[in-house]
Amino acid sequence: MSQGVRAKLRIERSDFSLDVDLNLPGRGVTALFGHSGSGKTTCLRAMAGLERAPGGYFAVGDEVWQDEARGLFLPPHQRALGVVFQEASLFPHLSVRGNMEFGQKRGATVAFGASLPEMANMLGIGHLLDRSPNQLSGGERQRVAIARALLAAPKILLMDEPLAALDLKRKQEILPYLERLHRDLAIPVVYVSHAPDEVARLADHLVLLDEGRVVASGALNDVLSRIDLPAAFADDAGVVIEATVAAHEADGLTRLEFPGGSIYVTRCQEPVGSWLRCRIHARDVSLALVPQVQTSILNCVSAIVVDLAPTDTPGHVLVRLDVAGEPLLARITQRSANKLDIRPGLALRAQIKAVALLA
Amino acid sequence: MDSTDLAAVWLTLKLATVVTLLLLVVGTPIAWWLARTRSVFKGVVGAVVALPLVLPPTVIGFYLLVVMGPNGPVGQLTQSLGLGLLPFTFPGLVIASVFYSLPFVVQPIQNAFEAIGERPLEVAATLRASPWDAFWSVAVPLAKPGFLSGAILGFAHTVGEFGIVLMIGGNIPEKTRVVSVQIYDHVEALEYTQAHWLAGGMVLFSFVVLLALYTSNPARRKTT
Numbered sequence: 001m002s003q004g005v006r007a008k009l010r011i012e013r014s015d016f017s018l019d020v021d022l023n024l025p026g027r028g029v030t031a032l033f034g035h036s037g038s039g040k041t042t043c044l045r046a047m048a049g050l051e052r053a054p055g056g057y058f059a060v061g062d063e064v065w066q067d068e069a070r071g072l073f074l075p076p077h078q079r080a081l082g083v084v085f086q087e088a089s090l091f092p093h094l095s096v097r098g099n100m101e102f103g104q105k106r107g108a109t110v111a112f113g114a115s116l117p118e119m120a121n122m123l124g125i126g127h128l129l130d131r132s133p134n135q136l137s138g139g140e141r142q143r144v145a146i147a148r149a150l151l152a153a154p155k156i157l158l159m160d161e162p163l164a165a166l167d168l169k170r171k172q173e174i175l176p177y178l179e180r181l182h183r184d185l186a187i188p189v190v191y192v193s194h195a196p197d198e199v200a201r202l203a204d205h206l207v208l209l210d211e212g213r214v215v216a217s218g219a220l221n222d223v224l225s226r227i228d229l230p231a232a233f234a235d236d237a238g239v240v241i242e243a244t245v246a247a248h249e250a251d252g253l254t255r256l257e258f259p260g261g262s263i264y265v266t267r268c269q270e271p272v273g274s275w276l277r278c279r280i281h282a283r284d285v286s287l288a289l290v291p292q293v294q295t296s297i298l299n300c301v302s303a304i305v306v307d308l309a310p311t312d313t314p315g316h317v318l319v320r321l322d323v324a325g326e327p328l329l330a331r332i333t334q335r336s337a338n339k340l341d342i343r344p345g346l347a348l349r350a351q352i353k354a355v356a357l358l359a
Numbered sequence: 360m361d362s363t364d365l366a367a368v369w370l371t372l373k374l375a376t377v378v379t380l381l382l383l384v385v386g387t388p389i390a391w392w393l394a395r396t397r398s399v400f401k402g403v404v405g406a407v408v409a410l411p412l413v414l415p416p417t418v419i420g421f422y423l424l425v426v427m428g429p430n431g432p433v434g435q436l437t438q439s440l441g442l443g444l445l446p447f448t449f450p451g452l453v454i455a456s457v458f459y460s461l462p463f464v465v466q467p468i469q470n471a472f473e474a475i476g477e478r479p480l481e482v483a484a485t486l487r488a489s490p491w492d493a494f495w496s497v498a499v500p501l502a503k504p505g506f507l508s509g510a511i512l513g514f515a516h517t518v519g520e521f522g523i524v525l526m527i528g529g530n531i532p533e534k535t536r537v538v539s540v541q542i543y544d545h546v547e548a549l550e551y552t553q554a555h556w557l558a559g560g561m562v563l564f565s566f567v568v569l570l571a572l573y574t575s576n577p578a579r580r581k582t583t
Contacts, residue, residue: 050481076484077493083485089478093500102496103486152486 005030005060005156005188009046009053011212018042018053018212024205026061029182029189031199031220034209040192043209044158047190048083049076060156060188080107082149084159088141090133096144097129103152119147122184123177139170143177150185157181157189163198178202200224200240200279201358225327227309227318237311237318238281239327240358245274253298256355260323261301265355277358282318282329284354289340291349299352303328305344308337317342321350364557366533367541374449374537375517378456379464382513383506385457386464390509391494393465394472409462416459420526423455427527447529452537455527456517464513471505472498508572515568519561 003026011018018039024030032040045051047058049065052073058066060081065074082103090099100116120126123143133141142162149157162178163171175198181189182202193199199206199220206223208215216223224239243256245268253264256278263278270276291300303321311318317337321328328350332342340348393405411419427433427445434444445451475498483493499506521539528535530544538557545554 048485050484076481077487077489080487081485083482085478085482087478089482091479091482091497091501093497093503102483102488106487106492148486 003027003061005190006057007043007047008057009043010055011042011046011051011053016042016212018046020209020212020214022207022214022217024188024190024207024217026188027186028204029191029202030205030207031203032190032192032207032209033194033196033199033203035194037211038209039212040194040209041160042212044083044160044190044192047156048081048158049074049079050083063155080153080155082152082154082157084142084145084149084157084162086161086164088133088138088145090136090141090144090148092133094133095129096125096131096133096136099133099144100129100148100151103148107152107154114150116151119151122180123147137170138166139173142166142170142174146177146181150181154187156187157185159189159191161192161194163195164193175201196236197279197356197358200238201277221327225320225329227307227320227329236281237283237329237331238279239329240277240279241326241355242275242277245270245272245276247272258326260303260326260328263299263301263352263355265357268357279356279358280328280352281354281356282331284352285321285328285330286351286353287319287330287332287336287340287342288349288351292351295351297351297353299355300349301328301352303348303350305342305346305348307344308342310334323350361553363532363536364541364553367536367538367557368560370449370533370535371518371537371539374452374456375514377453378460378517379510379514381453381457382460382464383510386461386509386513387468387506389461390465390468390505391472391498394469408465411459412462416520416522417526419459420455420523423458423523423527427451427454446527447531447535449534452524452528452535455523456520459520459523460513460516463516464509467508467512468502468505471502471508474505475501507575511568511572515565518564 005022005024005026007020007022007024009018009020016039020043032043034040042051046053046056055068056066057068063080064072065079066072091102094102097116100120104116114122117126120129123146125140125143125147128136128140128144133144136144146162163174166174179202191202203220205218206220207217208223208229216226216229221239241258243258243263246255246257246262248254248267252267254267256263256265265278301323303323306320306322308317308319310316311331315334316331317334319330319332319337319342321330330350389404389408393401424446425431427437429438429444437443437445445454479497479501480493483497488496519539521543524535524537524540530536530540538561542554542557545557
């Protein structure tokens with residue numbers, strides 16, 4: 001697969017080691033997710049060539065940037081990549097336009113998709129071009145940093161927790177732009193994050209890192225719905241469902257359609273027909289053997305038990321369900337699992353107590 | 360002020376200008392290396408650069424005299440190249456002053472380079488700037504306040520030197536007789552009025568320079 005990203009990187013330090021072997025898709029957003037100290041930033045820096053991984057291999061599509069077996073290591077400035085750091089790190093001696101032109105002048109040997117004004121409009125910074133970086137808000141600075149990275153015509157975009165330094169309001173301001181990039185960009189994006197909501201919202205592919213090792217790597221829901229992951233990742237267990245807005249109903253609810261059925265959520269702003277992601281936590285899903293009528297829980301879907309496994313909390317189990325091909329997780333007590341005789345293949349009803357809209 | 364006074368002023372300004380320009384050329388790579396190296400020699404080089412801060416100028420002057428003299432290695436080199444000897448010439452004075460004022464230029468520039476940190480240079484690299492390119496397009500502009508301080512201090516310090524001039528330059532009108540030596544001559548000859556003109560001028564000059572340094576140098580900007 002010459003279109004994908006191949007990374008075999010190993011870094012040994014006295015207090016930390018990184019050892020990853022990844023095949024990532026050549027399009028879409030791959031989230032490197034892990035707790036602090038899990039090695040996700042080091043991994044990203046090694047991809048950029050900012051840290052040298054001895055004996056490593058790194059290639060994006062047909063371009064091999066590091067193959068130590070052949071003695072090849074391209075320094076960062078010879079790699080067609082874009083990096084967005086946690087702090088925007090704009091050059092204070094240049095205007096917004098000067099910052100954006102910095103990489104464009106040096107990078108684009110072939111005309112890239114978007115011109116500077118187009119890129120500025122896409123990221124909503126067209127009116128800021130003549131300002132100095134220290135006149136911008138945190139969210140604006142980060143958008144300039146993204147535009148600057150993209151104008152250098154990268155073959156891969158590496159983002160190191162680009163939202164972590166921003167407050168909630170600034171995050172909300174910048175997320176729609178990231179979603180837009182997610183839809184429009186034809187290059188792979190590696191997105192380092194420790195925020196489950198960002199990952200659920202943006203990622204297509206998920207790599208879980210723990211202590212410098214890859215715990216899981218795969219399509220977002222395939223990884224999210226795994227029930228055999230270490231305890232560290234089980235607290236936030238849940239899946240992401242992609243749904244379309246079917247109707248805004250008169251009683252203040254919005255009906256969403258997804259392959260497994262309909263779910264009702266508190267009325268959202270998105271127009272009918274639009275597509276959105278929502279997150280369903282395992283702890284918000286309960287199970288019943290027969291359809292419940294005398295219940296206040298609105299959202300019930302038919303499901304089949306795939307598998308179950310104990311969690312880190314004593315007495316609790318995670319149940320993996322199949323809802324018309326879509327995965328769903330439920331977290332219930334061992335006692336309930338025994339009482340209902342939950343076992344693979346059992347058909348039942350999953351009651352969803354809460355749905356978090358990621359928009 | 361008579362013509363010898365004006366000649367001394369002119370010579371002093373010429374010396375300080377040449378020395379400052381040379382120091383920027385010589386001092387910048389040293390400052391860059393000191394700011395970024397992890398070499399074990401960093402301490403040694405840093406200490407050598409700082410020596411003129413603590414040594415009496417006569418000590419530096421004495422050794423330079425020996426090294427550049429007829430039997431010293433530099434002296435033999437300049438003689439074999441047909442350049443003659445450096446002591447008691449303007450070029451000799453320039454070389455001595457470069458050594459003497461080096462820390463005043465290197466240290467502000469080094470501090471400015473250190474304050475930039477790694478990040479802006481990493482960003483430049485990810486935007487395809489080679490290290491040489493990033494040095495000129497990012498490091499130097501960001502270290503501008505340091506260059507300004509270094510140039511001002513180097514210039515002012517060269518204007519104010521005395522001991523090393525006496526050792527290396529002597530007292531040759533229009534060649535090595537700078538203002539500080541001229542003042543000394545006036546005082547020796549009990550020409551207090553002339554001495555006042557030059558000495559007062561030096562006080563005023565130094566004050567203006569330091570005032571410019573302390574008021575114009577903005578708080579060091581951080582990368583945003």
